[in-house]
Amino acid sequence: xxxxxxxxxxxxxxxxxxxAALSIAFLCDRVLDVREDPNGAVTLTERALEEPFRKDYDAxxxxxxxxxxxxxxxxxxxxxxxxxxxxxxxxxILAHRTPESVLLGDREDRALLWDLRVAPxxxxxxxxxxxxxxxxxxxxxxxxxxLLIETQNINVAACRLYAASGARLRSVVREAYPTxxxxxxxxxxxxxxxxxxxxxxxxxxx
Numbered sequence: 001x002x003x004x005x006x007x008x009x010x011x012x013x014x015x016x017x018x019x020a021a022l023s024i025a026f027l028c029d030r031v032l033d034v035r036e037d038p039n040g041a042v043t044l045t046e047r048a049l050e051e052p053f054r055k056d057y058d059a060x061x062x063x064x065x066x067x068x069x070x071x072x073x074x075x076x077x078x079x080x081x082x083x084x085x086x087x088x089x090x091x092x093i094l095a096h097r098t099p100e101s102v103l104l105g106d107r108e109d110r111a112l113l114w115d116l117r118v119a120p121x122x123x124x125x126x127x128x129x130x131x132x133x134x135x136x137x138x139x140x141x142x143x144x145x146x147l148l149i150e151t152q153n154i155n156v157a158a159c160r161l162y163a164a165s166g167a168r169l170r171s172v173v174r175e176a177y178p179t180x181x182x183x184x185x186x187x188x189x190x191x192x193x194x195x196x197x198x199x200x201x202x203x204x205x206x
Contacts, residue, residue: 003085005127007134012079012093019079019091020065024117025056032153034172034184042169046156055154057115065093065115072100077114080134082127089122091115092131094138103148103187111139113149116158123157132165132190140192149188152177162188 029052032044058064068074076097082090093115098104103112113135118127139147149167151158163169167188176185 005089005130006083007130008081008083009138010079010081012074012077015079015081015091016065018088019081019093019115019117020058022088022091022117022119023056024058024115025054026155026157028053028055028154028156030156032156032159032184032186034153034174034186036172042172044153044159044169068114072098074098078138080131080138082118082131084122084127088119090118090127090131092117092135094135096139096142096144103150109143109145111135111142111144111147113147128161129165132161132167136190136192140194143194145192145194147190147192149190151186151188153184153186154182159186159188162190166190 028049030046030048033047035043035045037043062071072095074095076095078094078096080092080094081088092113095101095104095112095114096110097108098112099106101112104110113132116128116131116135118131136147147167148170149162151162153159167190169186170189171187173185173187175181177183
């Protein structure tokens, strides 16, 4: 798909149904084996699955975009839309000031990349990485010093994307999903630049 990629910030309520229309499902044919040494260092090793399966986050209980507002206060959330040639090819949902979220709590200096999806025919074309970069800018504009990202060891492509975007693995939770014990929760974090009072408006790493 040719053409420049355009990113816009749009109202969540008006655009959520269009965002949800983009499939988030993917074929899981690889998994990351997670190993932690006694010093806390984590190693992620890819392993091919003998029996690939289709993963669809929207099909999980409470996972569909239309259900989020019944569980969380989304009044401080944001929607980023990626278009190419006027066609919607991806989007990202950002959560902020959401105490109901375990990852955010009462921290207003953090944002959470809640949902990122790219149209199947636009994947592996830089859309995801551009959206992560735009998400970081959205968070910086709200005085956040970190952008957190939750995924699982079964989503190898997402982990590659976040690592390539400069995020680092912050924590590993092996029993985060009682109904999906085979999945390991991986929390990535992207440190964001903050403005220093002594820097004359220049930014420095948090």
